[in-house]
Amino acid sequence: QQQVKQSPQSLIVQKGGISIINCAYENTAFDYFPWYQQFPGKGPALLIAIRPDVSEKKEGRFTISFNKSAKQFSLHIMDSQPGDSATYFCAAVDSSYKLIFGSGTRLLVRP
Amino acid sequence: DVKVTQSSRYLVKRTGEKVFLECVQDMDHENMFWYRQDPGLGLRLIYFSYDVKMKEKGDIPEGYSVSREKKERFSLILESASTNQTSMYLCASNLQGYYGYTFGSGTRLTVV
Numbered sequence: 001q002q003q004v005k006q007s008p009q010s011l012i013v014q015k016g017g018i019s020i021i022n023c024a025y026e027n028t029a030f031d032y033f034p035w036y037q038q039f040p041g042k043g044p045a046l047l048i049a050i051r052p053d054v055s056e057k058k059e060g061r062f063t064i065s066f067n068k069s070a071k072q073f074s075l076h077i078m079d080s081q082p083g084d085s086a087t088y089f090c091a092a093v094d095s096s097y098k099l100i101f102g103s104g105t106r107l108l109v110r111p
Numbered sequence: 112d113v114k115v116t117q118s119s120r121y122l123v124k125r126t127g128e129k130v131f132l133e134c135v136q137d138m139d140h141e142n143m144f145w146y147r148q149d150p151g152l153g154l155r156l157i158y159f160s161y162d163v164k165m166k167e168k169g170d171i172p173e174g175y176s177v178s179r180e181k182k183e184r185f186s187l188i189l190e191s192a193s194t195n196q197t198s199m200y201l202c203a204s205n206l207q208g209y210y211g212y213t214f215g216s217g218t219r220l221t222v223v
Contacts, residue, residue: 006153009151032210034210034211041216041217042216042217043115043201043203043214043215043216043217044154044201044214045214046211046212049210089153089154093210097142097205097207097208097209097210098144098156098159098169099144099156099203099212100156101146101153101154101155102153103151103152103153104151104153
């Protein structure tokens with residue numbers, strides 16, 4: 001069973017637009033929610049992360065919104081740029097520090 | 112710059128062969144992980160290790176084994192490669208008690 005569900009599978013956004021990727025989880029024991037960015041030919045790299053006691057975290061153009069009661073969280077990329085084109089994974093960490101990934105979203109930002 | 116290095120970027124093996132994927136980290140991390148990445152499925156955990164000579168099964172360990180004889184090295188072994196093991200394999204490490212993972216660039220394995 002998929003513990004972290006991610007949507008959409010792919011996303012096309014115009015330059016300057018807002019990219020939104022959504023994730024949902026089941027396990028209330030998860031206590032850390034990172035987002036990873038992966039470019040072709042590279043491994044995933046940590047982009048931004050949030051703990052469940054915080055509702056929002058912003059780093060530059062990237063914002064995580066977290067809704068603990070709904071067990072959902074999302075990544076917003078403001079003023080999306082062609083250089084943001086990559087695959088994005090949401091994830092959750094359990095009490096044993098294992099990282100459980102969503103299925104990924106392939107983002108394409110058109111110039 | 113801290114690194115996780117995977118020995119091969121691309122590998123082509125025949126069905127039934129024994130395959131070794133090597134991973135080395137230079138960060139003195141206790142924890143190391145092997146994932147496989149498939150389109151539409153994300154990254155799925157195969158095996159992980161919290162210490163030298165220790166190993167734990169992940170979500171999809173069938174057909175795989177691992178070896179960790181030294182802290183910095185974690186090997187994934189396909190005992191008898193099959194075509195359904197064609198995939199991208201990613202190694203990662205992290206420091207015990209911390210959430211941040213560092214990933215290698217991956218090994219794309221094709222089994223023919």
